[in-house]
Amino acid sequence: MGLDEQTISILKATAPVVQDNGTQITSTMYRIMFKEHPEVKNLFNMSHHVPGEDGLPSKQARSLANAVCAYAANCDNLGALSEAVARIAHKHVSLYILPEHYPIVGECILKAIKEVLGDAATDEIMEGWKNGYQFLADLFIDVERKLREEKANAEGGWEGFKPLRVTKKVKESDEIVSFYLEDPAGGPILPYKPGQFLSFQFPKGSLENCDHDIVRNYSLSTAPGHNYYRISIKREVGRNADSPLGLVSNHFHNNINVEDEVLTGVPCGSFVLNEDSEKPLVLISGGVGLTPMVAMLEHVVANNPSRKVTFIQSVRTSKVHAMKKDLDDIVGANDQIQAFVFYSDEEVTAEEAELAHFDVRSGRMTQEALDDIVSDKDSDVYYCGPDGFMEKMKEDLQAIGVPDNQTYFEAFGPTTQ
Structure with a gap:
């Protein structure tokens, strides 16, 4: 059963004002929650709640604001939120968030809406948001219960x-x-x-x-x-x-x-390789964002040796280029892979970097270089790295013509994309 028409009407009508005040509402919610329920700090990475040096609200506040606004705008078309629901549910299971935690969040977010919007948050609006939150909470509770049970009942599985x-x-x-x-x-x-x-x-x-x-x-x-x-x-x-x-x-x-x-x-995450696709695969990483890309690269060469792979890394220097010998060996042993590395802070040759099978380049990866390397725009592109890198990759991939529905990303921390 979906949301009732009155709740949908209230959520959609108030979506613009909530969006205008989104990060103020979510920042207020976290302040209230950590003060009144300090035990929930056990469930959060508190480094994600530190305001940005540029005066922006915390990453977690911005991420939750985006999620709340997306829910309000799409409450009559929840299918549009399926990827976000899967991503958030996996994160919640990894943190061992349980049904009893949802009423705490609901109580605090309603208090925050009232505090920020004041008299504009009428009794009718507050009732609509209360019902809307409870519907969403019940949805997550059900999805997460099934995911926990699936993990616990599998061979080698456990819960918590x-x-x-x-x-x-x-x-x-x-x-x-x-x-x-x-x-x-x-x-x-x-x-x-x-x-x-x-x-x-x-x-x-x-x-x-x-x-x-x-x-x-x-x-x-x-x-x-x-x-x-x-x-x-x-x-x-x-x-x-x-x-x-x-x-x-x-x-x-x-x-x-x-x-x-x-x-x-338990292992979690919805950022996983689509193994049903035979499109050319592009794996792009910045810094330690290489970790899931290595897992994907190893898996593809072991299970689908005919699939073309382009492996691109952006690293500051050769000294901080992790796993480079192992990666160089993998590339050398598999003709299906083309590999590139950009050393942003260093002028270095392939010989100096001790890489026999990578195309080694100095300086930051430009949009022009990405356009040249990803010659087949009908590729599946996966990317992962620090915030600035992620924002630039999204812009550059759109600019060079890779379809949005063929790009996949993992943010280390709350996603603000």
Whole structure:
């Protein structure tokens, strides 16, 4: 059963004013929620709630505002939101968000709407948003329950967080370290799809100066088919009293070693390779955004050797180019791949970078270079990287004529696209 006509009418009529005040509403909601229900900090990456240096609201506030506005505008056509629902549901399952958490969010978002809109938020409007929220909450609760059950009932599956043991720790570059994780009892691992991620929970007290549980997501950086998971973590900088950026990545780098166990959530994520397509495949990454791309690349060469692949990396320097020897070997062993790397901060030759099979270029990747490399615009394009990179890729791919419905992206953190 869908939304009733009166609720749809209220949501659509108020969508413009909510959009105009979206980030103020969501920022207010998070302020209210963290004050009145501090326990929910256990479910959030608090570094995503720090306002931007440019004065913008936090990434999480902007992401939620986009989602709320999209729901209001499309509440009579929920099929248009199916991709967003899938992405958010996977994220919620990875964080172990449960049905009992939804009333807290609902209570706080209604308080925020009333606080921001004031007298304009009449009783009728508030009732409409209350009903609209409850409908959406019930939708997510049902989708997430089915996803949790599917993961728990599969071979090697579980629900929530369970310990996995680090069996190998490998330095991939000056900034990135890989961790191999296995079941401590030697049992099978839950299968995953290339492009998905794991979540890791650190209970209150396990990290310095943190008064709540912490959960982080890291992409799986190798293809499925092994009896281990691999994640590859970049050491982030910028940790300070106001921003916990780098808190967990530094902990992994400095303190997590072979034989240690870490609480791990089930593999999740809707950013996965479309294996039914035979279109040419383009994988584009910026920095540590290479991690899901490596999983996809390895999977394609192992399972579809006839599919043409263009692999493009943007990296600052050759010293921080993670996994470059392994990638160079993969490219050299598979004629289906063309590989390019752009070193944005360094003038370097292929020989100096120790790459025999990559087309090595200096400087940032331009739109013109992308247009030349992606000669077949009827390609499936996957891209992942930091915020600025993601925004430029979206613009450039549209400009060179790649159809929007053939581009797929993963944002590390809340998506504002």
